Amino acid sequence: MSTSPAARTDLELVRLVKDYGNSLAVAGIDLKIAAGSYCCLLGPSGCGKTSTLRMIAGHEDPTDGAIVLGGREITHLSPAERGTAMMFQSYALFPHLTVLDNVAFSARMKGTAKAERHARAMALLRLVHMEPYAARLPAALSGGQQQRVALARALMLQPKVLLLDEPLSALDPFLRVKMRAELKRWHRELGMSFIHVTHSQEEAMALADLVVVMNQGRIEQAGSAREVFERPRTEFVARFIGAHNVIDTPAGRIAVRTDRLRLTEADAAGGPVAQVAAVEYQGAQVLVHLAAPDAAADDAPAWTAALPDADFHAAPIEPGRRVALRWQPADAHALAA
Numbered sequence: 254m255s256t257s258p259a260a261r262t263d264l265e266l267v268r269l270v271k272d273y274g275n276s277l278a279v280a281g282i283d284l285k286i287a288a289g290s291y292c293c294l295l296g297p298s299g300c301g302k303t304s305t306l307r308m309i310a311g312h313e314d315p316t317d318g319a320i321v322l323g324g325r326e327i328t329h330l331s332p333a334e335r336g337t338a339m340m341f342q343s344y345a346l347f348p349h350l351t352v353l354d355n356v357a358f359s360a361r362m363k364g365t366a367k368a369e370r371h372a373r374a375m376a377l378l379r380l381v382h383m384e385p386y387a388a389r390l391p392a393a394l395s396g397g398q399q400q401r402v403a404l405a406r407a408l409m410l411q412p413k414v415l416l417l418d419e420p421l422s423a424l425d426p427f428l429r430v431k432m433r434a435e436l437k438r439w440h441r442e443l444g445m446s447f448i449h450v451t452h453s454q455e456e457a458m459a460l461a462d463l464v465v466v467m468n469q470g471r472i473e474q475a476g477s478a479r480e481v482f483e484r485p486r487t488e489f490v491a492r493f494i495g496a497h498n499v500i501d502t503p504a505g506r507i508a509v510r511t512d513r514l515r516l517t518e519a520d521a522a523g524g525p526v527a528q529v530a531a532v533e534y535q536g537a538q539v540l541v542h543l544a545a546p547d548a549a550a551d552d553a554p555a556w557t558a559a560l561p562d563a564d565f566h567a568a569p570i571e572p573g574r575r576v577a578l579r580w581q582p583a584d585a586h587a588l589a590a
């Protein structure tokens with residue numbers, strides 16, 4: 254499905270707030286999501302990502318601010334009127350209805366004739382490779398199959414934006430990777446925006462064109478996966494995305510990727526010094542975990558250098574050794590205070 258540029262629909266959140274009284278879940282966020290994007294709202298438990306998604310869906314009333322879809326304010330419209338559809342974590346299929354009737358349910362509520370709604374539901378089941386299961390009840394499906402049906406059911410509403418609340422969290426790790434590829438394919442084929450809530454940075458990096466990192470009801474950084482990974486804006490983002498070191502320097506706090514950190518003799522002039530706490534062989538690279546000089550014995554290592562295996566084996570480093578941390582100036586990213 255492709256749309257002309259004029260028909261492309263942005264979703265915009267304007268100073269959006271959700272205050273539950275005892276907790277400020279979303280603290281006034283501004284965000285623009287281009288039509289056709291795959292956006293992941295990423296952050297730890299309690300950061301406000303589900304509240305944000307539920308406000309976009311119309312399942313939660315914002316305390317303040319606005320939600321605009323394609324130039325139309327939808328802040329206070331009912332879920333069915335706003336051009337969004339939500340796929341829930343639990344899939345929420347009706348247990349007593351067949352797969353076909355589950356998918357066709359919203360059209361039945363709207364009074365669409367049986368032949369037409371069944372034809373549309375079948376076409377969507379074909380899209381998600383579930384056509385052979387149309388007559389089954391949900392209990393006779395695997396988790397991955399139920400999820401496909403839930404997706405087809407959400408698509409029946411012909412949304413401009415599909416909202417996915419932790420869609421992969423109930424699946425085992427093997428199926429999760431498989432379904433990740435499926436989500437990407439469906440997104441490409443359907444051309445609508447997907448907004449996907451996750452606490453997994455790996456999932457967000459694999460799927461999203463736009464990664465929105467949230468912390469305590471605020472957006473820490475929004476950008477492409479590469480931007481967020483290569484130039485984390487804050488210490489929170491650097492630590493949450495992982496594979497970064499946060500290092501204090503005279504010029505301020507910086508982030509340096511673990512694969513860009515190099516180790517030299519500790520008596521070379523200048524730079525932070527560390528003690529090798531542990532060495533972990535990982536095949537293509539070797540992780541050297543480093544303790545700050547003033548660390549207590551049971552502190553977690555402060556930094557990690559991921560060294561190419563050939564470099565490590567050419568000059569092996571033993572635990573207990575004192576080393577200096579080195580990096581190229583271009584690999585140091587200043588972090589906002």
Ligand SMILES: Nc1ncnc2c1ncn2[C@@H]1O[C@H](COP(=O)(O)OP(=O)(O)OP(=O)(O)O)[C@@H](O)[C@H]1O
Nearest residue numbers: 273276277278297298299300301302303304305452
């Ligand atoms: N219905 C509610 N009533 C009161 N407080 C709530 C309600 N829903 C969420 N909260 C609080 O708002 C904050 C944000 O919750 P939210 O569910 O949006 O975060 P989240 O990032 O999606 O977390 P999780 O990954 O655990 O679902 C939390 O402190 C939570 O306890």
